[in-house]
Amino acid sequence: MVKIFVTRNLPGEAIAKLKKKHTVQIYPKDKVIPRKKLLKGVKWCDVLLCLLTDKIDKEVIDANPNLKMISNYAVGFNNIDVKYATEKGIPITNTPGQAIVDAVAEHTFALMLAVSKRVVEADTFTRKKKYRGWSPTLLMGTELTGKTLGIIGLGRIGTGVAERAGHGLGMKVIYHDVRRDKKFEKKYKAQFVPLNKLLKNSDFITLHVPLLKSTRHLIGAKELKMMKKTSFLINTSRGPVVDEKALVSALKKRQIAGAGLDVYEFEPKLAPGLTRLQNVVLTPHIASATIEARSEMAWDAVNNILAVLSGKKAAKTVNPEVYKKNNK
Numbered sequence: 063m064v065k066i067f068v069t070r071n072l073p074g075e076a077i078a079k080l081k082k083k084h085t086v087q088i089y090p091k092d093k094v095i096p097r098k099k100l101l102k103g104v105k106w107c108d109v110l111l112c113l114l115t116d117k118i119d120k121e122v123i124d125a126n127p128n129l130k131m132i133s134n135y136a137v138g139f140n141n142i143d144v145k146y147a148t149e150k151g152i153p154i155t156n157t158p159g160q161a162i163v164d165a166v167a168e169h170t171f172a173l174m175l176a177v178s179k180r181v182v183e184a185d186t187f188t189r190k191k192k193y194r195g196w197s198p199t200l201l202m203g204t205e206l207t208g209k210t211l212g213i214i215g216l217g218r219i220g221t222g223v224a225e226r227a228g229h230g231l232g233m234k235v236i237y238h239d240v241r242r243d244k245k246f247e248k249k250y251k252a253q254f255v256p257l258n259k260l261l262k263n264s265d266f267i268t269l270h271v272p273l274l275k276s277t278r279h280l281i282g283a284k285e286l287k288m289m290k291k292t293s294f295l296i297n298t299s300r301g302p303v304v305d306e307k308a309l310v311s312a313l314k315k316r317q318i319a320g321a322g323l324d325v326y327e328f329e330p331k332l333a334p335g336l337t338r339l340q341n342v343v344l345t346p347h348i349a350s351a352t353i354e355a356r357s358e359m360a361w362d363a364v365n366n367i368l369a370v371l372s373g374k375k376a377a378k379t380v381n382p383e384v385y386k387k388n389n390k
């Protein structure tokens with residue numbers, strides 16, 4: 063029996079399946095596991111099932127020289143020192159299933175619609191009993207139809223957003239990525255543009271890049287200045303992709319019209335002043351928090367483990383080069 067350490071209880075039935083075949087220990091509290099307990103769990107286990115809130119650095123990886131694999135319960139894996147784990151021959155898996163793609167794409171629109179139609183402001187207004195009767199100018203917002211959506215990062219989530227924007231809302235899609243995808247361009251009548259052109263021409267900009275050295279502060283003061291005064295920025299990727307302090311300043315000065323954020327540079331902390339702004343809609347990193355996505359993620363995390371333990375390659379491996387290396 064293999065020993066599996068799970069850093070937090072997960073929704074759905076997947077963990078029960080793991081328990082039938084293996085010895086599973088779960089950190090019992092519903093909060094981020096303290097560092098000491100994480101190190102202890104890693105020392106004890108053969109396989110680690112962790113979350114994006116667990117920092118899996120050299121110290122954690124070195125805590126157990128026999129660690130067989132790391133199964134991350136997330137699409138993103140910037141919480142893990144991938145380079146070091148790869149050097150050590152440890153496979154890392156993630157959970158980029160269809161449900162999470164759909165959930166995050168939908169949440170992107172939830173934010174886009176909420177901020178452009180001032181849904182949160184309007185809800186507060188109504189609850190405060192300020193509604194005295196219909197008015198031609200009350201809480202006027204902006205339409206998405208016919209507007210230009212700039213997608214930065216065209217992975218599966220970016221593509222899911224393009225699909226909904228183009229086919230569902232009649233938006234014009236432009237995108238920027240490190241790679242061009244001509245098939246995508248044809249299918250969604252989308253146009254590839256350099257980043258500065260995307261910033262200048264979009265009415266809505268949405269971020270779907272992973273957090274890498276090259277994407278940290280991809281959107282800073284300079285980029286915000288290039289955006290239209292009437293444009294909105296949506297971030298459901300990773301907080302540090304945006305310089306949050308610069309964003310607060312741009313929103314305050316109305317350099318851009320608004321923002322919809324699900325992730326934060328120093329989360330769970332928020333940049334000073336952010337919560338005092340009216341032109342921003344804030345959600346607490348819940349873009350993938352649908353019943354569908356969160357239980358699919360648990361199944362993916364578990365199935366990735368079962369695949370590796372049975373000597374196969376897990377379908378969703380972040381560093382597939384380790385399989386080659388380990389078979390040498």
Ligand code: GLV
Pocket residue numbers: 114135136137138139350
């Ligand atoms: C959520 O942010 C994820 O990476 O799954």
Ligand code: GLV
Pocket residue numbers: none
């Ligand atoms: C608005 O309620 C309208 O009827 O135009």
